[in-house]
Every structure is written in C-alpha cells, then in structure tokens.
Amino acid sequence: MAIKLRIRGTHEHSARVGQALHLLLTSRLPVKTIAARVGYDSAATFSKRFSERYGLDPAQVGRR
Structure with a gap:
C-alpha cells in the first residue's frame, strides 16, 4: 500500500512540474x-x- 501512495505522489509531482x-x-x-x-x-x-526533475532552477527557465 505504501508503494502505491509513493508512486501516486511521484506522478502527481511530475504532472505539476x-x-x-x-x-x-x-x-x-x-x-x-x-x-x-x-x-x-x-x-x-x-x-x-x-x-x-529538470536540473534547473525554475527562475532560469523563464528567462531563457
């Protein structure tokens, strides 16, 4: 059960970022x-x- 929660949480974070x-x-x-x-x-x-996730600070991405 804990594994499913971790996978779901990881997917959620991935989708948000x-x-x-x-x-x-x-x-x-x-x-x-x-x-x-x-x-x-x-x-x-x-x-x-x-x-x-991306190896960059988000502030750097918006400025490229």
Whole structure:
C-alpha cells in the first residue's frame, strides 16, 4: 500500500512540474504565481521539486 501512495505522489509531482514548465516557457508569470497555480503552497518546495526533475532552477527557465 505504501508503494502505491509513493508512486501516486511521484506522478502527481511530475504532472505539476510539467504544467509549471509549460507556464514558465509560455508566460511571463513569476515563479511564485506559477507554483501556486500548479498546486504548491510554497514556492521554495516547488523550486526544489522542479530542480530535482529538470536540473534547473525554475527562475532560469523563464528567462531563457
């Protein structure tokens, strides 16, 4: 049962950071706003998850 919860949680985070990547590439919204839109209460937690997934700070992606 714990394994299923971990997989589901991992998929959820992956989907959220994927949505965030799209917003970072297609909008001029601040990282804090994007984090909130994809369901993170904390921009710091979002940045950590995003960096773990893509190896970049989300603020760098929006500026490229």
